[in-house]
Amino acid sequence: MSNAHVSMSKFLSLVLRHQPQTIGLSLDANGWADVDELLTRANQHGKRISRELLEAIVRDNDKQRFAFNDDRTRIRANQGHSVSVDLELTPKTPPELLYHGTATRFVASIRAQGLLPRSRQQVHLSADEATAIAVGKRHGKPAVLIVAAAEMHAAGHAFFQADNGVWLTDTVPPQFLSFP
Numbered sequence: 001m002s003n004a005h006v007s008m009s010k011f012l013s014l015v016l017r018h019q020p021q022t023i024g025l026s027l028d029a030n031g032w033a034d035v036d037e038l039l040t041r042a043n044q045h046g047k048r049i050s051r052e053l054l055e056a057i058v059r060d061n062d063k064q065r066f067a068f069n070d071d072r073t074r075i076r077a078n079q080g081h082s083v084s085v086d087l088e089l090t091p092k093t094p095p096e097l098l099y100h101g102t103a104t105r106f107v108a109s110i111r112a113q114g115l116l117p118r119s120r121q122q123v124h125l126s127a128d129e130a131t132a133i134a135v136g137k138r139h140g141k142p143a144v145l146i147v148a149a150a151e152m153h154a155a156g157h158a159f160f161q162a163d164n165g166v167w168l169t170d171t172v173p174p175q176f177l178s179f180p
């Protein structure tokens, strides 16, 4: 992704996950925004974005953060919301293990409380350790926790996989976590 794409992707994350109201945009109950409305409002707020640029960002985004609906009139973020939306994901059986990247300074609190979604809607988990390290680095010195996902699932916890591959669950109680 070019720098211009990264910066526009961050703006799209802001309005499609967290603060649509900053440009007067509305998301429906399932997190969808009308593409024409997004383009109009973004441009009104000084973000110069064309339909072609938006298409390129959705297509080339390193984490496939955004998706169009079938007729490409609507767009949403695939995961990561802090606003309350129902992504209508179907529960899915997770692999034996999943990974969560965090910062070492959060580990003591996570040992005590388990993983909580904090400002997001759900806890984000990765299928591989390398991704978890990258996620943890965003917060500081990374620590990777191993989640006994199959065991959690057998104990009745629902798991979901967003359209970009990220695994989601409501909370991870401490007994299902292994610490470094």
Ligand code: HQG
Pocket: 013, 063, 065, 080, 101, 102, 103, 106, 109, 110, 113, 114, 115, 116, 117, 118, 119, 120, 123, 124, 135, 136, 139, 166
């Ligand atoms: C931590 C990015 C203390 C948790 C990433 C994390 C991901 C606790 C932080 C996606 C805790 C929340 C999500 C507890 C959890 N005590 N700390 N009990 N429970 N935490 O950013 O998972 O680039 O909301 O470990 O790549 O880091 O935006 O979640 O460190 O996929 O597309 O609280 O966001 O994707 O941080 O990241 P975040 P996350 P994008």
